[in-house]
Amino acid sequence: MPRALITGGAGFIGSHLAEALLERGWRVEVIDDLSTGSIRNIEHLKGRPGFSYVLDTVMNRPLMAELVDRADVIFHLAAAVGVRLIVEAPVHTIETNIKATEVVLELAARKKKPVLLSSTSEVYGKLNKEKFSEEDDLVLGPTSRSRWCYAASKIIDEFLAKAYWKERKLPTVVVRVFNTIGPRQTGQYGMVVPRFVRQALRGEPITVYGDGTQRRSFTWVGDVVEAMIRLIQEPRAYGEVFNVGHTEEISIYELACLVKEMTGSDSEIVFVPYDRAYEEGFEDMPRRLPDLSKIQALIGYRPTMTLREMLARIIAYEREQLRLEAV
Ligand code: UDP
Numbered sequence: 001m002p003r004a005l006i007t008g009g010a011g012f013i014g015s016h017l018a019e020a021l022l023e024r025g026w027r028v029e030v031i032d033d034l035s036t037g038s039i040r041n042i043e044h045l046k047g048r049p050g051f052s053y054v055l056d057t058v059m060n061r062p063l064m065a066e067l068v069d070r071a072d073v074i075f076h077l078a079a080a081v082g083v084r085l086i087v088e089a090p091v092h093t094i095e096t097n098i099k100a101t102e103v104v105l106e107l108a109a110r111k112k113k114p115v116l117l118s119s120t121s122e123v124y125g126k127l128n129k130e131k132f133s134e135e136d137d138l139v140l141g142p143t144s145r146s147r148w149c150y151a152a153s154k155i156i157d158e159f160l161a162k163a164y165w166k167e168r169k170l171p172t173v174v175v176r177v178f179n180t181i182g183p184r185q186t187g188q189y190g191m192v193v194p195r196f197v198r199q200a201l202r203g204e205p206i207t208v209y210g211d212g213t214q215r216r217s218f219t220w221v222g223d224v225v226e227a228m229i230r231l232i233q234e235p236r237a238y239g240e241v242f243n244v245g246h247t248e249e250i251s252i253y254e255l256a257c258l259v260k261e262m263t264g265s266d267s268e269i270v271f272v273p274y275d276r277a278y279e280e281g282f283e284d285m286p287r288r289l290p291d292l293s294k295i296q297a298l299i300g301y302r303p304t305m306t307l308r309e310m311l312a313r314i315i316a317y318e319r320e321q322l323r324l325e326a327v
Contacts, residue, residue: 002072003028004027006031006075007074007075007077008077009028009037011032012185013224014032017077018045022050028051029053054067061107064107073116075232079100080096085190115171117161117172117173119154120176121245122151124139126139128286130287132243134242140152172239173232173240175227176244177245178217178245178246178290179192180245182220183313192252197263200260202322203265212252214285217249217250220305246290253269
């Protein structure tokens with residue numbers, strides 16, 4: 001069976017990807033420095049046949065050279081993520097996102113091992129369009145706003161992936177992941193859904209940033225990892241960029257109301273100005289919806305769940321976590 005290397009495999013999406021690959025009988029090796037990932041995310045995979053993990057940074061080149069050699073394909077998910085982390089630690093964000101990708105691509109290119117690079121819908125920045133498609137312009141704010149260093153670093157990653165494909169014939173696929181949700185996602189670094197669900201279950205105020213009219217679409221993590229597994233095995237995807245996401249849109253205020261209703265919570269919904277939530281002059285995106293026609297046409301991708309279905313599962317998971325914390 002094929003062997004996958006997942007960088008950032010102890011993160012939210014990485015751990016679901018590891019699980020999905022193991023279920024298909026793949027062998028999986030994870031490397032993670034636990035900077036935002038957690039060993040708890042892969043606890044249940046330890047001891048499964050074909051699973052192994054290393055706690056180290058992707059910047060450890062000799063180690064990475066060995067891991068890349070052992071793998072058939074590489075899912076490069078290690079990155080600084082979460083708006084809060086990015087605003088608070090821009091040096092870490094830029095270094096992690098750019099240097100780690102350089103190491104992965106350079107090592108993979110020696111042996112022509114296919115690399116899937118996870119990018120983000122953040123790269124579209126402030127683009128004002130109903131749906132974002134892969135060939136659209138990327139519209140970032142000024143460098144005085146830390147938020148944009150995340151998008152800028154991921155854009156460099158995308159250029160690198162494309163350049164390695166063009167110049168060195170390294171098979172690379174870029175996936176622009178839109179807001180993704182599911183069990184094990186932490187609310188520590190931003191991430192609105194786990195934050196609202198936990199606030200509601202604990203009876204704490206539900207914190208809507210800004211006026212709550214900003215809109216997002218949320219995708220089930222299982223759909224995202226499924227798409228990644230299909231894309232890395234699809235030669236027609238090499239050298240290409242794909243959106244992966246969902247088209248059911250909701251405003252953040254409506255999301256707060258929905259979470260409150262579905263949890264049966266008495267929590268109050270409060271509005272927090274962006275300046276207080278993040279930093280002065282913070283710029284948020286009013287909307288962010290993917291055009292999914294490209295990924296649909298190539299691999300028949302379709303989101304499998306409604307927002308309510310996803311929230312029901314996440315609420316059940318978070319309730320269980322709270323119960324476990326209490327005992
Ligand atoms: N948000 C919020 N309350 C929170 C966390 C986030 O209102 O406690 C808002 C955030 O300002 C953004 C949206 O929810 O408009 C989605 O935020 P997230 O960090 O999940 O992802 P983003 O779309 O910003 O990458």
